[in-house]
Every structure is written in structure tokens, then in C-alpha cells.
Amino acid sequence: MIEIREESGHSLFIEMSFQGTLLSTGTAFVVHTTKGPHLITNRHNVTGRHQETGEALSSTLGIPDSITITHHQKNAVGSFVKKTQPLLIDNQNVWVEHPTLKDGADFVAIKLSDVSGVDTVPIKISKEPTKARLAPSDVVSVIGFPFSLKASGGFAVWSSGFIASEPEINYNNLPVLLIDCRSRQGQSGSPVFLYRTSGSVQMRNGSAVMFTEPYSEFIGIYSGRIHKDSDIGMVWKSIAIRELISFIENPASWQTQITTTFTSTNIPLITPRPIW
Incomplete structure (x- = not known):
């Protein structure tokens, strides 16, 4: 099989x-x-x-x-x-x-x-930040179709990269984090995952959890490199996509709702934020 x-x-x-x-x-x-x-x-x-x-x-x-x-x-x-x-x-x-x-x-x-x-094989996007504690240099996977390339049939190609900015801080005052990945044309729109086949994963609540099976969390959507001569690329964070989904489901709620997703000041550095 x-x-x-x-x-x-x-x-x-x-x-x-x-x-x-x-x-x-x-x-x-x-x-x-x-x-x-x-x-x-x-x-x-x-x-x-x-x-x-x-x-x-x-x-x-x-x-x-x-x-x-x-x-x-x-x-x-x-x-x-x-x-x-x-x-x-x-x-x-x-x-x-x-x-x-x-x-x-x-x-x-x-x-x-x-x-x-x-x-449809949908991605389930949580209303909360990732359970895993993300940090610069963490390996992430960009799964898409560089130069229209397919692994087989219609399956995508996996590219590996590293988180290149502090995940809790927004790049350019937008809900974006940076990654260092040799991505190419055709990967725009790719989902980005923290994916581990097994082993230890550091969680936001400070614990380290051992997994014998793959651990995966959706991080965001890749949108391209910041410059044609650089491998640094942008990933729009999952929480911003969750807001778009919420707007689709209940647009009236956004007439008075104030979003705080994009505030990059007063963020506690290094200290993990519990989500449970």
C-alpha cells in the first residue's frame, strides 16, 4: 500500500x-x-x-x-x-x-x-496560534509547484526552508513572517507547514513533547520572495487567513470588530504564550 x-x-x-x-x-x-x-x-x-x-x-x-x-x-x-x-x-x-x-x-x-x-482535502485552520513554539532557524516545508513541476500526477513538490524572522513579530507591520527558502515561480500560494516525521517538538506552554508519528501544523501561505536576487520569502500567517474565513462566514461581525493581529509592539520576547 x-x-x-x-x-x-x-x-x-x-x-x-x-x-x-x-x-x-x-x-x-x-x-x-x-x-x-x-x-x-x-x-x-x-x-x-x-x-x-x-x-x-x-x-x-x-x-x-x-x-x-x-x-x-x-x-x-x-x-x-x-x-x-x-x-x-x-x-x-x-x-x-x-x-x-x-x-x-x-x-x-x-x-x-x-x-x-x-x-477537496481541506486544510483545517485553527482560530489559535500554532501549538508548537516557532523560532528563527526552525525548518518549515513549502509545498507547491515550482516552474509547474509536479512530483507525480498532480501531487506537489516539497521545498525546505528556515524561519528567518521572529515569528511573533510582524514583518513590515503586516501579519507576515520571513523564511529562507529556495522557492521559485509557481510556488506562490503554497501552504507552509511545520512538519516533523517524529521526535521532540517544543510547545508554546514550555513543554517538549515526543512524537513517534509525524507532527504537522499549518503556518501560513507563501507569497514569494522579497527580491528576485534573494531567497528570503514571505509567509502570511495562518491567523490572518483565519480572519478571512471568519469574515466570509459572518461579514456583519467585522463592521464593529477591531483586529489586533497586526500590532507588532508590546510583544513579549522569547517568553512563550500559553494557548490552552
């Missing part, structure tokens, strides 16, 4: 096109909400524009109007099925942005319009 890590199944290959012409490829994953399954990926993947400069990413200068997702076929591990859906309806974007950061956040959610015959 072939053993496949669940994390390998979370990452989905996506293709962005304009009027049937392929413009770019990337990575995405699915989350389940009370409003139905949603695809999470980078905003720049669906806009076709650089997140900071607004310049077109495709050499054709085309802007995508549809997205094709390579899903897992239901009840058929190792088989895949493609589903295409529009990115614009009546000239309006179909994606949902973070309720407070809006277009300043390089991740969006798209409600899946057709999941017939599909196994």
Missing part, C-alpha cells in the same frame, strides 16, 4: 488564463467554511499583477479571467480532475479579500463553484 502524506494532498495546481490562453501557474489549497468550500491562493495569482507595483506579471500583459484547478478525483487517490471557473462575473472580481487589509493582503478566497466528483 502506497503511503501519501496528507500535506501533499492539500496543495493544488492552478492555471490562470485569459480567454483560454494560459498566462501563469501557481499553487492553492482549500478550506471549508460554513458558506461552502473556498480556494485560498495569492492575490497576485488571480489579479495577474505584481502585488506592490501593479505591473502585469505575464509577458503578454494579459490579465486572467479564469482559473483552472487540478483537484483530487473523489475516491480515486492518485487521479485528478480539472475544474475551471471564472475570476470575473459581470466585470466584478469573484474573490474575497481580508476584511481590514483588503488589497494590501496578498491572499484571497474564492468560493468553489463546482466540486462534483472532487475530494
Whole structure:
């Protein structure tokens, strides 16, 4: 019997096109909400524009109007099925942005319009920070499709990197941490995991827990390198994605809610924060 890590199944290959012409490829994953399954990926993947400069990413200068997702076929591990859906309806974007950061956040959610015959393999995103205590130099896994490369069929490629900034401090006053990883085009939108096959994991409550089986926690979504000549890349934290999901499920609650996710001052250094 072939053993496949669940994390390998979370990452989905996506293709962005304009009027049937392929413009770019990337990575995405699915989350389940009370409003139905949603695809999470980078905003720049669906806009076709650089997140900071607004310049077109495709050499054709085309802007995508549809997205094709390579899903897992239901009840058929190792088989895949493609589903295409529009990115614009009546000239309006179909994606949902973070309720407070809006277009300043390089991740969006798209409600899946057709999941017939599909196994979505969703990522469960906790409302709390990671249980494990993250620190600079910790190894993390970026699971996606560099240069459209697939491990086999539609399965993603694992890239390893290291946390390169203090996880409790927000990079550039955004819910972002930095990693040092040799990522490449096509990995934008990849889920990032703390993954250990076994051994000891330091927890936030100060304990060290021994595991004889794999230990995995979702950290966030990878959005690309800070500079083309650097291997330092950005990961939007899981708690910010959780806020987007909460907004989708109950948008009215965000009219008066004040988020504190992005405050980088008055953070206790080194001392772990208990979450239980």
C-alpha cells in the first residue's frame, strides 16, 4: 500500500488564463467554511499583477479571467480532475479579500463553484496560534509547484526552508513572517507547514513533547520572495487567513470588530504564550 502524506494532498495546481490562453501557474489549497468550500491562493495569482507595483506579471500583459484547478478525483487517490471557473462575473472580481487589509493582503478566497466528483482535502485552520513554539532557524516545508513541476500526477513538490524572522513579530507591520527558502515561480500560494516525521517538538506552554508519528501544523501561505536576487520569502500567517474565513462566514461581525493581529509592539520576547 502506497503511503501519501496528507500535506501533499492539500496543495493544488492552478492555471490562470485569459480567454483560454494560459498566462501563469501557481499553487492553492482549500478550506471549508460554513458558506461552502473556498480556494485560498495569492492575490497576485488571480489579479495577474505584481502585488506592490501593479505591473502585469505575464509577458503578454494579459490579465486572467479564469482559473483552472487540478483537484483530487473523489475516491480515486492518485487521479485528478480539472475544474475551471471564472475570476470575473459581470466585470466584478469573484474573490474575497481580508476584511481590514483588503488589497494590501496578498491572499484571497474564492468560493468553489463546482466540486462534483472532487475530494477537496481541506486544510483545517485553527482560530489559535500554532501549538508548537516557532523560532528563527526552525525548518518549515513549502509545498507547491515550482516552474509547474509536479512530483507525480498532480501531487506537489516539497521545498525546505528556515524561519528567518521572529515569528511573533510582524514583518513590515503586516501579519507576515520571513523564511529562507529556495522557492521559485509557481510556488506562490503554497501552504507552509511545520512538519516533523517524529521526535521532540517544543510547545508554546514550555513543554517538549515526543512524537513517534509525524507532527504537522499549518503556518501560513507563501507569497514569494522579497527580491528576485534573494531567497528570503514571505509567509502570511495562518491567523490572518483565519480572519478571512471568519469574515466570509459572518461579514456583519467585522463592521464593529477591531483586529489586533497586526500590532507588532508590546510583544513579549522569547517568553512563550500559553494557548490552552
